[in-house]
Every structure is written in C-alpha cells, then in structure tokens.
Amino acid sequence: MTAERLVNLYDLMDSAYDAAEIKAHSRGLGHVPIIDVNPRRDVALKQELAIEEKRKALVGYRLAEDIRYNERSRPPERVNANLKDNHGGSNRPGARAG
Numbered sequence: 001m002t003a004e005r006l007v008n009l010y011d012l013m014d015s016a017y018d019a020a021e022i023k024a025h026s027r028g029l030g031h032v033p034i035i036d037v038n039p040r041r042d043v044a045l046k047q048e049l050a051i052e053e054k055r056k057a058l059v060g061y062r063l064a065e066d067i068r069y070n071e072r073s074r075p076p077e078r079v080n081a082n083l084k085d086n087h088g089g090s091n092r093p094g095a096r097a098g
Contacts, residue, residue, distance in 0.1 A: 008029075008031055009031060009032060010031060010032045010033075010034050010068055011026040011029075011031045011032070011033045011034065011035075012034050012035075012068065012069055012071075012072045013033070013034070013035045013036070014035075014036050015035070015036035015037060015038035016038070017035050018035050018036060018037055018038035022035070023035065034065045034068055034069050036069070037049060
C-alpha cells in the first residue's frame with residue numbers, strides 16, 4: 001500500500017539487518033539499502049570501522065549514506081521498540097510481553 005502512495009528510494013536499517021539477503025531484496029525492489037555494518041565477532045573489521053570513523057571525524061568528512069541514515073525518523077523507532085518490548089512484538093524466547 002505504501003508503494004502505491006509514494007516513491008521509496010532508500011531502505012534505512014540498523015545493524016541488526018546487516019545481511020546479504022536483506023540488501024539483495026532491497027535492491028530487487030529498486031531501493032538503495034543503507035544499513036549499519038554489523039561486525040559481529042570479526043575483531044579486525046570492528047577495529048577497521050573504528051579507525052575509519054576516526055579518520056572521517058578528523059577531516060570532518062561525512063558520507064551521504066551516513067547523513068541519510070541519521071535522518072531516520074525517531075518516533076517510529078520508539079513505537080517499534082515499544083511494540084516489541086511491551087506488546088509481544090518480539091518472538092524471542094523470554095521476551096517481555098505486555
């Protein structure tokens with residue numbers, strides 16, 4: 001229904017959605033996936049990401065993707081968190097349901 005009402009160019013997601021399948025699906029919809037990198041247990045990748053962030057901060061450089069990612073709407077993020085935490089929106093075992 002949303003696709004009928006507006007044109008979505010980007011899919012903005014946090015690192016929990018850093019998966020090749022999700023990125024491929026986003027591209028298949030004609031969108032540009034902007035997803036935080038999740039280094040998981042890759043210590044070398046985690047260190048490289050931290051070093052790169054320091055380099056960008058040093059020269060005051062911001063990627064267009066970083067700017068777009070930070071423009072995510074905070075109210076929907078809070079609503080989704082509330083649904084997951086307080087109203088059974090999470091299917092994790094032991095998750096709190098309200």
